[in-house]
Amino acid sequence: xxxxxxxxxxxxxxxxxxxxxxxxxxxxxxxxxxxxxxxxxxxxxxxxxxxxxxxxxxxxxxxxxxxxxxxxxxxxxxxxxxxxxxxxxxxxxxxxxxxxxxxxxxxxxxxxxxxxxxxxxxxxxxxxxxxxxxxxxxxxxxxxxxxxxxxxxxxxxxxxxxxxxxxxxxxxxxxxxxxxxxxxxxxxxxxxxxxxxxxxxxxxxxxxxxxxxxxxxxxxxxxxxx
Numbered sequence: 001x002x003x004x005x006x007x008x009x010x011x012x013x014x015x016x017x018x019x020x021x022x023x024x025x026x027x028x029x030x031x032x033x034x035x036x037x038x039x040x041x042x043x044x045x046x047x048x049x050x051x052x053x054x055x056x057x058x059x060x061x062x063x064x065x066x067x068x069x070x071x072x073x074x075x076x077x078x079x080x081x082x083x084x085x086x087x088x089x090x091x092x093x094x095x096x097x098x099x100x101x102x103x104x105x106x107x108x109x110x111x112x113x114x115x116x117x118x119x120x121x122x123x124x125x126x127x128x129x130x131x132x133x134x135x136x137x138x139x140x141x142x143x144x145x146x147x148x149x150x151x152x153x154x155x156x157x158x159x160x161x162x163x164x165x166x167x168x169x170x171x172x173x174x175x176x177x178x179x180x181x182x183x184x185x186x187x188x189x190x191x192x193x194x195x196x197x198x199x200x201x202x203x204x205x206x207x208x209x210x211x212x213x214x215x216x217x218x219x220x221x222x223x224x225x226x
Contacts (some may be wrong), residue, residue, distance in 0.1 A: 003035065003043050008068055008076040017063035030151040047072065056185045060069060094165070098172060098213070117169045131155045137189060160186060167222040 003025075010016060010024050018040045025035055044066050052072030056065045068076070094116060101109045136153045175204040 002079070003039065004047065005079045007040065007043055007047065007077060007111060008072050009064060009078075011053060011068040012073060012076060015058065015065040015067040017065050020063070021066075025145045026144060028150045029154050032154055061217075109176065113169050113173050119168060120162050120165050120169065123165065127155055127159045127162065 006025055006028075007021055010021055010028075011212070019037050021044075022035045022037055022040045024038075026033075044053060048055065048066070050071075052069055052075055053066045054069050057062055057066035098109065099113065101107045101112050131152065134148065134155060136151065138148060
């Protein structure tokens with residue numbers, strides 16, 4: 001996540017002080033990625049060092065204000081114009097966990113997958129509920145604020161992300177069952193017996209969300225408007 005460019009985008013609307021930037025950043029993203037004031041001021045210090053922002057006096061309460069420079073504005077516009085680089089993906093804790101769980105002594109990888117699926121589906125349900133509330137407010141004319149539209153876009157990205165994760169988990173379980181079925185049976189690692197549970201979404205490589213991750217309205221916990 002580029003806090004650096006997010007702060008530059010907010011400063012393009014005019015000078016701001018640190019805690020104001022934190023509040024506006026969280027409002028725009030629905031507190032999905034909360035910041036602390038120290039993190040904001042550390043980033044502002046680096047932006048100032050790089051000539052992208054400059055201090056711009058104080059407000060009436062004595063808060064030090066920061067303003068974007070011409071160099072900062074050029075940096076921001078370059079960020080908007082260029083695609084996000086996917087050639088070096090960020091580390092994904094879930095992918096690393098499953099990779100490490102393969103063959104780990106005393107670890108039931110299918111239980112790891114099923115536990116994560118339950119959590120992922122719960123999050124998806126919560127995001128979907130919040131999206132319905134946001135859409136109702138926008139379509140009913142109750143809100144047209146820029147922050148509400150931005151929050152809706154963030155919510156939809158989270159929904160797509162959790163849907164993809166649920167499908168991937170179904171695929172992982174299906175893959176493990178197929179590999180187990182074709183591996184030579186040993187005393188330590190028997191193949192699935194006649195009564196083995198079929199893989200959710202079996203029959204496709206990527207699978208759908210599958211029976212094991214049926215999506216319905218429900219609870220969960222997301223730090224945004226309730």
